[in-house]
Amino acid sequence: MTIEQTASRDAARKPDLRPANPRFSSGPCAKPPTFDLTKLAGAALGRSHRAAVGKDKLKAAIEGTREVLGIPAGYKIGIVPASDTGAVEMALWSLLGERKVEMLAWESFGAGWVTDVVKQLKIEAEIKTADYGQIVDLATVDFANDVVFTWNGTTSGVRVPNGNWIADDRQGLTICDATSAAFAMDLPWDKLDVTTFSWQKVLGGEAAHGMLILSPRAVERLESYTPAWPLPKIFRLTKGGKLIDGIFTGATINTPSMLAVEDYLFALDWARSVGGLQGLIARADANAGAVHGFCAQNDWIANLAADDATQSNTSVCLKFTDARIQDGAVFAKAVAKRLEAESIALDIGAYRDAPAGLRIWCGGTVETSDIEAMLPWLAWAFEAEIAAQTVAA
Numbered sequence: 001m002t003i004e005q006t007a008s009r010d011a012a013r014k015p016d017l018r019p020a021n022p023r024f025s026s027g028p029c030a031k032p033p034t035f036d037l038t039k040l041a042g043a044a045l046g047r048s049h050r051a052a053v054g055k056d057k058l059k060a061a062i063e064g065t066r067e068v069l070g071i072p073a074g075y076k077i078g079i080v081p082a083s084d085t086g087a088v089e090m091a092l093w094s095l096l097g098e099r100k101v102e103m104l105a106w107e108s109f110g111a112g113w114v115t116d117v118v119k120q121l122k123i124e125a126e127i128k129t130a131d132y133g134q135i136v137d138l139a140t141v142d143f144a145n146d147v148v149f150t151w152n153g154t155t156s157g158v159r160v161p162n163g164n165w166i167a168d169d170r171q172g173l174t175i176c177d178a179t180s181a182a183f184a185m186d187l188p189w190d191k192l193d194v195t196t197f198s199w200q201k202v203l204g205g206e207a208a209h210g211m212l213i214l215s216p217r218a219v220e221r222l223e224s225y226t227p228a229w230p231l232p233k234i235f236r237l238t239k240g241g242k243l244i245d246g247i248f249t250g251a252t253i254n255t256p257s258m259l260a261v262e263d264y265l266f267a268l269d270w271a272r273s274v275g276g277l278q279g280l281i282a283r284a285d286a287n288a289g290a291v292h293g294f295c296a297q298n299d300w301i302a303n304l305a306a307d308d309a310t311q312s313n314t315s316v317c318l319k320f321t322d323a324r325i326q327d328g329a330v331f332a333k334a335v336a337k338r339l340e341a342e343s344i345a346l347d348i349g350a351y352r353d354a355p356a357g358l359r360i361w362c363g364g365t366v367e368t369s370d371i372e373a374m375l376p377w378l379a380w381a382f383e384a385e386i387a388a389q390t391v392a393a
């Protein structure tokens, strides 16, 4: 056996250590490590969400969100239907059309909001897009316009580096899809007029409910402007030109799941127990740091995000760079499948519209020890697939 063959055989040996939790999905994300179903025993099941018990829990979800995320007192926080998509579309349909819009997109969800605005709402828009791994030139954004963007592109692993590019004296509104950023990154509330996220992402909650956060300027727009198009009940945030305040104090538009609410309250408690927002950011940074370190040590894998400053600490997207790989998409899928079959890493294939590769969720509910235990297995799966390719050829 040559030295190379011996080295390759050793690399292909299965590591001894296994992750305690193989869940690295980018949504729904891993539940908090202390989760089990008994934690939801206090849910207000079989009760009206408009009874005091239900209303109090919805209010606690809103105020807990404000506390953990550090959202200013003057901002409105609402629980709305249809997860993050519902919250974003509610904002687009309710607020846009008053002025020109600038749409910024660098992956598939941002591209979806462009379709909404241009093809469905048919609004005059300037569209700025970048390929997967890149970001648009943020210095060219004109804040006389309304600006729609995604803080962290979940399917490319590219995020805005900070909010410094957003003008303090903007005339337009900023509408930010922050679903894979909230609870993992610092969000500068004074720069964000509309912010949305879903419980199913960084806190590992359940889907179907969206969070809509409005600055005083966004409320002012809602109360002074009526869009030209009809709005279904599910999107309506105002009545008679006034904000429907109840939506932002727990009187939801339609019926929420009190089980999902209980789960979110549990997740908020867990977030507090790990040091709140800064604790969550530190956990995500440590997880992403472990993956970045692995990429630095292995020349066959790299971060999809070209610029270090834009690399996500939640949805870390990776590409294989080894010249021996014959079919990138087939290879990446085979690596992900091999890790899934071993129950080492579940759901880490790249998003369907993204370039071939892997996506490893690094948000705070994931334990760094699990990322660290999984990475040697990734090296094992890579070597095994390179070997399998050679045999097949």
Ligand SMILES: Cc1ncc(COP(=O)(O)O)c(C=O)c1O
Pocket: 026, 027, 082, 083, 084, 085, 086, 109, 110, 150, 152, 153, 154, 155, 177, 179, 180, 198, 200, 207, 208
């Ligand atoms: C950036 C972004 N926006 C929107 C969505 C849609 O979220 P939901 O399915 O919670 O509506 C996702 C889901 O992954 C996302 O990552």
